[in-house]
Amino acid sequence: MDIRKKPIRVGMIGYKFMGKAHSHALRDLPFFFEPAGVPVLQAIAGRDEAALKQSAEKMGWSSYETDWRRLIERDDIDLIDIVTPNHTHAEMAIAAAQAGKHVLCEKPLARSVAEARQMRDAVNKAGVIHMICHNYRFAPAVQFAKKLIEQGRLGKIYHIRATFLQDWLMDPEFPLTWRLRKEVSGSGSLGDLGAHIIDLARFLVGEINEVVAMLETFVKERPLGEMDQHLRGRPGNGQRAPVEVDDAAVFLARFDNGALGVFEATRFSKGNRAGNRFEINGERGSLRWDMENMNNLQVYLDGDEAGLQGFRTINCTEVEHPYAAAYWPAGHIIGYEHTFINLMLELCNGIANGCNPAPNFEDGLRNQLVLAAVERSDQTGRWVKVMEMLDN
Numbered sequence: 520m521d522i523r524k525k526p527i528r529v530g531m532i533g534y535k536f537m538g539k540a541h542s543h544a545l546r547d548l549p550f551f552f553e554p555a556g557v558p559v560l561q562a563i564a565g566r567d568e569a570a571l572k573q574s575a576e577k578m579g580w581s582s583y584e585t586d587w588r589r590l591i592e593r594d595d596i597d598l599i600d601i602v603t604p605n606h607t608h609a610e611m612a613i614a615a616a617q618a619g620k621h622v623l624c625e626k627p628l629a630r631s632v633a634e635a636r637q638m639r640d641a642v643n644k645a646g647v648i649h650m651i652c653h654n655y656r657f658a659p660a661v662q663f664a665k666k667l668i669e670q671g672r673l674g675k676i677y678h679i680r681a682t683f684l685q686d687w688l689m690d691p692e693f694p695l696t697w698r699l700r701k702e703v704s705g706s707g708s709l710g711d712l713g714a715h716i717i718d719l720a721r722f723l724v725g726e727i728n729e730v731v732a733m734l735e736t737f738v739k740e741r742p743l744g745e746m747d748q749h750l751r752g753r754p755g756n757g758q759r760a761p762v763e764v765d766d767a768a769v770f771l772a773r774f775d776n777g778a779l780g781v782f783e784a785t786r787f788s789k790g791n792r793a794g795n796r797f798e799i800n801g802e803r804g805s806l807r808w809d810m811e812n813m814n815n816l817q818v819y820l821d822g823d824e825a826g827l828q829g830f831r832t833i834n835c836t837e838v839e840h841p842y843a844a845a846y847w848p849a850g851h852i853i854g855y856e857h858t859f860i861n862l863m864l865e866l867c868n869g870i871a872n873g874c875n876p877a878p879n880f881e882d883g884l885r886n887q888l889v890l891a892a893v894e895r896s897d898q899t900g901r902w903v904k905v906m907e908m909l910d911n
Contacts, residue, residue, distance in 0.1 A: 524554070525871045526597075528561040530590045530620075532611055533602035534574040536748040537625050537652075538563070541600055542578035544859035551845040552864050556871030558598075564590040587611060591618050598870065601625060605710070606703045609634040612880075616645040621870050625652045627714040627890065628883030630705030632908055635887040639880040648870045650862070651883040653718040655795060657861035659853070660816040662841035663833070664799070664806050665723055672820060673801025676778045679724050683712035684794035687750040688766065688786035694744025694752045699762050707764030709734065710890055712795075713784035717889050718878060719797060725776045727889050729904045732770035732896040736762055737787055770893050805830070814852040 529545060531538060545558040563580040564587040565571040575583040584590045591599060591614050599615035601608055601624040609629050615622045622642055628651050629635040642649040655661060667673065685708075687693075697703040698711060706713075721727065741762055744755035766787050772780035788794065795810035807817035807830065817830045836852060838844040842861045846853050869876040891908040 525556040526559050527556040527621075527867055527870050528559045528595055528597045529600055530562045530564065530584075530593065530596040530598070531560075531580070531600040531602060532564045532587045532590060532607075534563055534565050534571060534578070535602075537602035538574065539578065539748070540654075540856060540859050541602055541623075541652075541863075542580070543856055544863045545600075546579055547856075547860055548863045548867065551860060554864055554867040554871070556867040558863065558867055561596055562590055562593065588614065591615050591620060597621060598623065598866075604697050604703050605630050605705050609638055612638045612649075613641040616641040616647050616649075619645060619647065621648040622880075623650050623652060623866055624880075624883070626718070626883070626886075627705065627710040628880060628887055630710075632884070632887050632891050635880075635884040639884045642880050648866070648873075648875050649880045650866050650869070650876060651878050651880060651886075652859075652862060653715060653722075653878045653882070654858040654862050655715055655719060655810060656722050656878060657842070657858045657865075658808075658810070658813045658835075659840045659843045659861075660808055660814060660833070660835040661719065661723075663816055663835050664808060666841070667806065667818070668723060668799070668801075672804055673799065673806065674803035676724050676774075676776065676799060676801045678779050678781075678800040679720050679797060680781045681716035681720055681797040682783045682794055683708075683716050683785075683796075684783070684788035684791035685712065685786045686789045686791050688738075689789060690752070691738045692742060692752075692754075694746065694754055695741040695760050695762065696744065696746045696752070698746075699741065699764055701763035704764060706890060706894065707736070707762075707766060707768075708784045708786050709765050709768040709893060711784075712786070713768050713782065713893070714886055714890065715795060716782055716784065716797065717886050718882065720772075720780055720782070721882070721885065721889075722878070723797070723799060724778050724780070725774050726885070727772045727780065727905050728775050729902050730770045730772045730889065730892050730896055731902045732768065732893040734765040734769075734894070734897040735767045736764070737766045738762060768893060770896065772889075810855075813855070813858075 598621040767785035804820040865876040892903040
């Protein structure tokens with residue numbers, strides 16, 4: 520490590536799917552970039568000591584703790600990285616902020632607006648740097664889409680259509696894991712997948728004013744059990760319990776700037792493994808992006824001459840594209856894991872320079888307000904103003 524750069528000693532709570540993604544990003548960040556602050560994989564926390572020790576060794580962590588509170592108490596930790604199930608986020612983030620630690624938290628920020636507000640208020644009161652891990656913002660193609668929109672290439676924005684479609688839950692015998700229990704997850708496909716496309720829509724188009732929604736649970740009861748990091752189920756003891764969250768969420772939205780939105784999040788879309796996609800239409804052009812083909816951005820501009828108009832595919836691996844110059848020569852594509860590296864760059868620079876990057880806990884709260892408005896609309900059958908949910 521360059522001794523002239525600020526070391527950022529990281530303590531991570533959790534070590535499975537997202538723990539692997541975050542650990543890889545922290546380790547590779549200094550290889551590709553020159554961050555103002557260099558992450559040090561100081562310690563990892565979890566409950567299963569044998570699995571924890573094995574993960575710490577494999578992922579490059581110097582030490583481990585079997586109690587996350589002990590991790591937060593340590594004076595050799597600067598940043599707490601939370602990659603645990605949703606019901607733990609609030610307690611951990613608030614404790615970390617009160618201990619003066621910077622905080623990175625996986626999405627969705629919380630299970631409710633009340634929890635998200637408490638978390639936002641805690642980090643603001645403590646004056647620590649904070650981010651929420653909406654990594655898809657940091658695909659170079661998405662960043663380039665943002666640049667084109669800010670340059671006015673599309674003109675006034677009229678529409679966004681956004682989907683996140685998966686199919687891993689369609690087997691009615693797939694076990695009732697924590698993602699299907701409301702007290703743990705807060706919601707189903709809405710918070711798990713919808714939170715991502717809501718964040719992308721806010722990032723690219725603007726704030727959502729009101730929504731009208733439908734939620735549906737197709738399989739009402741499932742056997743108890745667990746799942747692995749590849750979203751494959753492991754059966755339990757044969758007992759069954761009711762599913763408490765949505766399998767699919769569909770909603771319409773009006774934005775503050777007058778744009779319209781159509782959103783769909785489901786884990787019941789056969790053949791879709793990770794169909795995170797959007798199309799944005801403006802008065803002078805359109806953009807399309809698909810996470811399963813994440814290096815490419817499709818661009819239509821009506822300034823092209825007649826006969827040559829049509830969507831062109833931009834492979835966003837040129838040095839002119841955001842973050843791309845740090846990786847490989849043009850056309851040598853990057854992958855899912857690099858979105859986390861790009862996010863960690865912004866976080867470490869923010870910590871080193873004392874400047875809070877986005878998306879942060881304020882974004883997490885605003886996303887949570889939209890999630891709550893969608894749920895309220897489904898319950899009441901009416902349009903719901905997003906800011907109505909602020910006091911709920």
